[in-house]
Amino acid sequence: MPQQWPTVTYKEEGMREGMQIEDANITVDDKIELLDMLSETGLSSIVVGSFVSPKWTPQMERIDEIVQRFTPKPGVTYSALALNSRGVERARAYSPPLTIERDKYPRLSCHLCDVFVRRNTNRTQMQEMERWPEIIAQAQEVGIKESGIGCNASWGSNFLGEFPVDSLMTLLEYQHGLWDEAGIKVVSCSMGDPMSHCTPAKVEESVTRVKERWPEINHFRLHLHNGRNMAIASAYAAMRVLGPEDTLELDGTIGGYGGCPYCGNGRATGMAPTEDLLHMMDDMGIPTGVDIDKLIDCVWAAERIIGRELYGHVSKAGPRPRTVDKLYDINMPFVETMGQALHFKKGSEVYEGGIYPYREPITSPYRDRIDQGLPAFGTGANEFPWNQDWLPKADS
Numbered sequence: 001m002p003q004q005w006p007t008v009t010y011k012e013e014g015m016r017e018g019m020q021i022e023d024a025n026i027t028v029d030d031k032i033e034l035l036d037m038l039s040e041t042g043l044s045s046i047v048v049g050s051f052v053s054p055k056w057t058p059q060m061e062r063i064d065e066i067v068q069r070f071t072p073k074p075g076v077t078y079s080a081l082a083l084n085s086r087g088v089e090r091a092r093a094y095s096p097p098l099t100i101e102r103d104k105y106p107r108l109s110c111h112l113c114d115v116f117v118r119r120n121t122n123r124t125q126m127q128e129m130e131r132w133p134e135i136i137a138q139a140q141e142v143g144i145k146e147s148g149i150g151c152n153a154s155w156g157s158n159f160l161g162e163f164p165v166d167s168l169m170t171l172l173e174y175q176h177g178l179w180d181e182a183g184i185k186v187v188s189c190s191m192g193d194p195m196s197h198c199t200p201a202k203v204e205e206s207v208t209r210v211k212e213r214w215p216e217i218n219h220f221r222l223h224l225h226n227g228r229n230m231a232i233a234s235a236y237a238a239m240r241v242l243g244p245e246d247t248l249e250l251d252g253t254i255g256g257y258g259g260c261p262y263c264g265n266g267r268a269t270g271m272a273p274t275e276d277l278l279h280m281m282d283d284m285g286i287p288t289g290v291d292i293d294k295l296i297d298c299v300w301a302a303e304r305i306i307g308r309e310l311y312g313h314v315s316k317a318g319p320r321p322r323t324v325d326k327l328y329d330i331n332m333p334f335v336e337t338m339g340q341a342l343h344f345k346k347g348s349e350v351y352e353g354g355i356y357p358y359r360e361p362i363t364s365p366y367r368d369r370i371d372q373g374l375p376a377f378g379t380g381a382n383e384f385p386w387n388q389d390w391l392p393k394a395d396s
């Protein structure tokens with residue numbers, strides 16, 4: 001029985017998580033060029049930046065100009081991060097095209113790491129919790145029937161060390177109890193990880209335990225950072241636990257850049273590279289609606305704008321060639337440099353003149369079959385290559 005995957009929705013964070021850790025002098029024109037390119041890829045949800053204090057994050061100082069001048073594409077949801085009411089008020093001035101509500105549900109959430117939230121927002125974890133009664137009261141007031149629980153810095157902290165999943169579950173249990181008391185059903189759980197402490201094992205355990213403890217929770221949000229290169233594997237682990245009755249919200253950044261300036265990992269933080277993660281989802285048969293080739297154009301544009309190479313792989317090695325027209329030339333020469341590796345998009349001229357050690361051109365009956373539109377291998381015992389005379393006989 002093939003795996004039944006959850007519905008996966010994806011949010012592109014390159015213009016916010018990505019740009020917030022890059023040079024504050026990147027021009028508004030360049031950011032608008034990249035944002036408008038992202039709008040043409042098929043991405044359905046794009047974060048344009050954040051309305052935070054420019055004293056804390058100068059990279060976001062000119063967000064107002066970006067929102068005023070970019071070209072919103074119909075059907076794409078554009079949002080922005082706001083960490084306090086002043087930020088929400090600023091964002092609301094640009095709605096539309098911005099969508100202000102970033103969460104489907106009223107949610108009780110806080111950071112397991114008190115140090116991170118103090119460093120990042122000048123607030124304490126206790127102050128985050130103090131808001132919960134108000135969130136519950138507001139939900140009751142407007143007759144909300146479904147709610148969310150959640151946590152950030154869910155699996156560990158660069159300042160406090162690793163957190164056992166038990167600690168995460170204790171926090172979620174407490175939040176769930178408050179919603180129970182209010183008589184509001186909990187259907188969603190979010191887990192964030194700004195300091196890159198996610199691992200596939202911890203994410204698998206966390207999502208599994210939440211599903212087992214509260215089977216009615218069928219909506220999950222994961223905000224995973226990639227400082228230890230565990231974001232894609234962790235996202236996959238979550239997909240493996242969930243099923244067709246579940247929805248999983250993921251986010252990442254083109255090229256995999258990004259990070260919070262106050263998490264301690266700087267530009268080494270990163271997120272799941274969008275092009276790598278969505279290419280994996282393509283392979284899994286999970287619909288993304290995104291054109292990987294246009295995403296690669298965005299990564300290359302981002303590298304030009306930022307002035308350095310980014311972390312993703314599909315933009316460098318190319319997507320897995322799966323159709324005859326994308327297969328590599330079996331007689332291509334020695335391919336060595338990163339520039340020569342770009343032949344998948346730039347054509348054979350990038351490796352022309354490379355070492356070619358073969359006395360005769362390479363041929364292969366397998367490639368002959370592929371070029372004729374046949375599968376490389378036959379499926380039956382008496383089909384190619386099992387029926388070829390070169391094959392040693394099993395009883396010999």
Ligand SMILES: CC(C)(COP(=O)([O-])OP(=O)([O-])OC[C@H]1O[C@@H](n2cnc3c(N)ncnc32)[C@H](O)[C@@H]1OP(=O)([O-])[O-])[C@@H](O)C(=O)NCCC(=O)NCCSC(=O)C[C@@](C)(O)CC(=O)[O-]
Binds near residue numbers: 050057
């Ligand atoms: C949240 C604040 C503003 C609180 O900062 P604060 O100092 O507590 O705010 P305040 O209310 O005391 O105001 C201080 C000054 O900031 C101004 N101010 C106050 N709010 C705003 C605003 N929204 N926009 C513009 N200006 C603002 C306010 O007007 C005042 O100006 P002054 O009187 O000094 O001239 C500050 O801590 C901040 O901006 N932090 C953001 C740092 C940042 O950008 N981090 C990266 C994004 S978060 C992230 O990446 C993590 C995440 C979200 O992905 C996952 C996770 O959280 O785990």
